Amino acid sequence: MTANERGQTGAKTISVEEAGRWLGVSRNTAYEAAGRGEIPTIKIGRLLRVPVAPFERMLGLSANSAEAA
Secondary structure, three states: OOHHHHOOOOOOEEEHHHHHHHHOOOHHHHHHHHHHOOOOOEEEOOEEEEEHHHHHHHOOOOHHHHHHO
């Protein structure tokens, strides 16, 4: 699966909702998982974002293998 097939745009962070779509779960489930620390997040003001690199590592994906695919 290439980066574009996963919906990656080259951004360094994605929304919690987008992380949920990558995982195939609902928005609410994604926010609950983020709250439990199961999805890595950073907080910027009141905005909760998911850093792509740690999220891909968590899923067993790497930026290098995504570019090579």
